Amino acid sequence: MEALAEPRWPPGLAMMKSTHSPFLLMGKGFHDELMKSAIVGWDANGPVTPSTSTMKLDSKVSCPVCGVNIPENHINKHLDSCLSREEKKESLRSSAHKRKPLPKTVYNLLSDRDLKKKMKQHGLSTHGNKQQLIKRHQEFVHMYNAQCDALHPKSAAEIVQEIENMEKTRMRLEASKLNENVMVFTKDQTEKEIDEIHSKYRKKHQNEFQLLVDQAKKGYKKTGIMSKAIVIGKDGPVEKLSSAITELVEQT
Helix, strand or coil, rough: CCCCCCCCCCCCCCCHHHHCCHHHCCCCHHHHHHHHHHHEECCCEEEEECCCCHHEEEEEEEEECCEEEHHHHHHHHHHHHHHHHCCCHHHHHHHHHHCCCCCCHHHCCCHHHHHHHHHHHCCCCCCCCCCHHHHHHHHHHHHHHHCCCCCCCHHHHHHHHHHHHHHHHHHHHHHHHHHCCCCCCCCCCCCCHHHHHHHHHHCCCCCHHHHHHHHHHHHHHCCCCCCCEEEEEEEEEEEECCCHHHHHHHHH
């Protein structure tokens, strides 16, 4: 008769392996029932059968952030922690690449040579007097520091180019404004064209001329004395009224 294979003993029931155990003496049927009860469990109503939900293996899903397979019932908690870690990494990454702002410069303590040296370090033009250099450097520092917090800050070379374009535009505007207040003639212009320029200029600055006339009248009434000019003639020095004041008064 073949020997029966020794059954696998559940934890906690190893004592039943003893040949002198009273459980073995009670027969094989009782032994089998006891083994089932040890595996399944008992409660007040009898043996407990494990539910299919506890026996079913948990399905896993891939984390969209890190790609790791996570049990489906834990994926939400994992996503929260995973996203938090990614945000910290991004913050550290951005702070590591953040551009440092330029320090303030005390221009009164800088010599012309040191100022030009500082300008060359950033690629700025060194043409102009000291006040122009200071203004140019101040604009550069202001624009450079304003870009430090930007996601993609402009390079120093781009800022220098912007400053040069701004200066050129400013010079054109100043030249245009100067031409408006000055009568410009060329040798090829006719007498009629010159008269038209004079006429337009007088109309454009009519208010300014009137202001000068009013000021001259007020000054004359207060002092009662008109400007005089000494003219050297054939008969000797002669005092005459200033022609400028005379013309202004006569026009009124």
